[in-house]
Amino acid sequence: MNSNISRKILIDTDTASDDAVAIIMALRSPDVSVQAITVVAGNVSVEQGTRNALYAVELCEASVPVFSGAAAPLIRSLEDASWFHGRDGLGDQGYQPKTRVPEDVFAVDAIVHTVEANPGIEIITLGPLTNLAVALRRRPGLASNIGRCVVMGGAPCCEGNVTPASEYNFWVDPEAARIVLRSRLPIELVGWQLSRGAAVVSGREMEEILALKTRFAEFTIRSNETAAKAYLTQTGEEGIALPDPTAMAILLDPALSLVASEHYMDVQVDSGITRGMSVIDRLGVAEDARNRSVWSDVLEHGRKHTVVWEMDIPGWKQALLRALRSK
Numbered sequence: 001m002n003s004n005i006s007r008k009i010l011i012d013t014d015t016a017s018d019d020a021v022a023i024i025m026a027l028r029s030p031d032v033s034v035q036a037i038t039v040v041a042g043n044v045s046v047e048q049g050t051r052n053a054l055y056a057v058e059l060c061e062a063s064v065p066v067f068s069g070a071a072a073p074l075i076r077s078l079e080d081a082s083w084f085h086g087r088d089g090l091g092d093q094g095y096q097p098k099t100r101v102p103e104d105v106f107a108v109d110a111i112v113h114t115v116e117a118n119p120g121i122e123i124i125t126l127g128p129l130t131n132l133a134v135a136l137r138r139r140p141g142l143a144s145n146i147g148r149c150v151v152m153g154g155a156p157c158c159e160g161n162v163t164p165a166s167e168y169n170f171w172v173d174p175e176a177a178r179i180v181l182r183s184r185l186p187i188e189l190v191g192w193q194l195s196r197g198a199a200v201v202s203g204r205e206m207e208e209i210l211a212l213k214t215r216f217a218e219f220t221i222r223s224n225e226t227a228a229k230a231y232l233t234q235t236g237e238e239g240i241a242l243p244d245p246t247a248m249a250i251l252l253d254p255a256l257s258l259v260a261s262e263h264y265m266d267v268q269v270d271s272g273i274t275r276g277m278s279v280i281d282r283l284g285v286a287e288d289a290r291n292r293s294v295w296s297d298v299l300e301h302g303r304k305h306t307v308v309w310e311m312d313i314p315g316w317k318q319a320l321l322r323a324l325r326s327k
Contacts, residue, residue: 005030007031007032008034008120008121009026009035010037010114010124011036012038012039012040012131013038013053014039014040014042014128015049015053015127016085017089017091017226018242019043019053019126020053020090021223021224022245022247023053024056024324025245025248026124026248036067036111037057037067038069038108038110038111039053040070041071041072041080043081043082043085043168044081044085044087045071045080049127051097052088052090052095053066055096065103067102067106067109067110068102068107069106069131070108073175074173074175075175081162083230085226085230086226091223091224091225108134108138111131111132111135112139112142115146116139118145120146122150123150124151125149125152125153125180129153129176129177130173133175134176144184148188149185149186149187150248150250151247152169152190152192152247154177154278155193155278156280160277162276165268170267170276172276174275174276177276177278181267181298182266184301184303186303188257188306188307189308191308194243194308195241196235197237199246200239201320202238203238205317206221206240209320209321212321214324246311250308256316259310260309261306262304262305262307263282264281265305281295282307287299
């Protein structure tokens with residue numbers, strides 16, 4: 001952790017295989033200083049996610065503190081994604097931290113303290129938004145100290161990855177997602193769909209990564225082998241989809257966001273077929289008379305957030321390769 005770097009970031013994660021790669025990208029970037037990693041239940045239990053985050057930090061030989069946080073969504077039981085990432089979230093390859101242990105501070109308290117100690121800090125969320133939602137409830141003015149908040153979540157233009165309507169991070173704790181999206185945070189939403197299609201790491205690109213012959217490259221491919229099989233079953237697309245690293249790439253280099261626009265947005269919290277659906281006011285009609293009563297909480301307490309619609313795919317893949325090479 002280099003405290004002399006002007007850009008300071010906090011990573012909130014439910015550390016599974018793609019989250020760990022995103023953490024590696026941040027820790028190996030010369031452009032940012034990671035002040036803290038906070039862990040939330042999601043892909044795996046918060047205990048397992050914390051161990052996975054510690055492993056990624058050890059792999060990078062970094063000293064960033066890791067904090068364990070919310071063990072369940074705000075009002076729901078946790079429904080993890082072990083079916084996608086493996087029981088341990090890292091493809092069941094036996095990865096375990098050797099020496100590092102989490103800090104003896106609750107992740108929500110760590111978020112509050114880190115933000116207040118570093119005004120203008122950038123936050124990136126890679127999992128359910130439970131930790132951040134609780135932090136905002138405790139400190140309603142916290143958003144004013146956050147310079148940028150990149151949220152990997154939602155499926156603002158298309159189908160979800162866990163239901164026809166919803167992306168996993170929003171679906172697993174929609175109440176938390178609603179609190180965050182109805183806040184004054186300066187959010188940039190990087191939806192699941194940006195990691196699909198040409199953004200998927202193909203078989204040829206997987207070989208190119210392994211040819212780097214670094215521990216980072218080996219870990220990236222091996223830890224995501226289970227996820228690649230699940231992704232093929234889920235979508236019919238071959239390769240490794242890496243939604244969290246694509247979000248991290250945009251955080252590290254905002255120029256990778258090619259098409260983006262600002263809109264009011266909300267999340268459906270009902271437990272029916274649209275639970276966790278990200279609702280984007282793309283046509284700007286939320287303030288119309290027929291919609292104002294339904295959107296009143298967003299209009300009165302929230303703000304317009306940025307939605308990233310297109311990213312520089314060659315640029316994203318070059319950013320990944322840079323992070324996985326030796327120093």
